Amino acid sequence: EDQVTQSPExxxxxxxxxSSLNCSYTVSGLRGLFWYRQDPGKGxxxxxxxYSAGEEKExxxxxxxxxxxxxxxxxxxxxxxxxxxxxxxxxxxxxxGSQGNLxxxxxxxxSVKP
Amino acid sequence: EAGVAQSPRYKIIEKxxxxxxxxxxxxxHATLYWYQQILGQGPKLLIQFQNNxxxxxxxxxxxxxxxxxxxxxxxxxxIQPAKLExxxxxxxxxxxxxxxxxxxxxxxxxxVL
Numbered sequence: 001e002d003q004v005t006q007s008p009e010x011x012x013x014x015x016x017x018x019s020s021l022n023c024s025y026t027v028s029g030l031r032g033l034f035w036y037r038q039d040p041g042k043g044x045x046x047x048x049x050x051y052s053a054g055e056e057k058e059x060x061x062x063x064x065x066x067x068x069x070x071x072x073x074x075x076x077x078x079x080x081x082x083x084x085x086x087x088x089x090x091x092x093x094x095x096x097g098s099q100g101n102l103x104x105x106x107x108x109x110x111s112v113k114p
Numbered sequence: 115e116a117g118v119a120q121s122p123r124y125k126i127i128e129k130x131x132x133x134x135x136x137x138x139x140x141x142x143h144a145t146l147y148w149y150q151q152i153l154g155q156g157p158k159l160l161i162q163f164q165n166n167x168x169x170x171x172x173x174x175x176x177x178x179x180x181x182x183x184x185x186x187x188x189x190x191x192x193i194q195p196a197k198l199e200x201x202x203x204x205x206x207x208x209x210x211x212x213x214x215x216x217x218x219x220x221x222x223x224x225x226v227l
Contacts, residue, residue, distance in 0.1 A: 043205050043218035104156025
């Protein structure tokens with residue numbers, strides 16, 4: 001069964017304190033791994049898609065990396081506005097109706113204090 | 115470019131009542147998804163449409179949930195009758211094709227009392 005596990009569940013950082021969020025996955029065949037950011041009361045906002053092991057993507061203070069079993073979201077010198085829940089999702093190589101399905105983890109709630 | 119629109123944003127109903135949610139996807143997006151997000155969980159797919167046809171509804175509780183996308187654009191998700199465990203945020207997402215990046219709307223927060 002395809003599965004996504006995110007850790008930690010919650011992370012508190014001081015402004016400027018760099019850290020990483022983990023997303024480990026089990027999938028029959030990975031087509032893509034997605035990172036989303038979700039603010040309270042809002043829908044998930046797309047951040048990155050990674051397709052193959054070794055791939056990296058960057059956006060401002062965020063960098064996402066991918067291996068064959070997990071992905072990391074590195075946050076460098078975070079600011080209070082980076083506080084949000086970060087969701088990881090996998091899309092499996094499938095056939096017919098299951099091609100587009102995203103399987104989400106529970107998310108990591110990040111709080112950055114000034 | 116306008117994003118995914120959803121309404122209403124909030125809804126409070128009594129159990130056994132019915133409720134409907136509306137979604138308008140990003141213009142030109144053929145694929146539309148409805149997800150259920152329970153507090154503290156990630157979104158879970160309920161149904162996927164490609165144009166006006168259902169591609170996957172394997173996780174939709176069909177005894178009480180129904181959805182349609184009659185003209186291949188807007189979509190409606192209905193719950194009848196609602197149960198307490200249906201309290202959640204209902205998210206609509208759209209993508210250009212079935213394998214492309216999905217963009218989410220703001221969601222509808224449903225509370226069933």
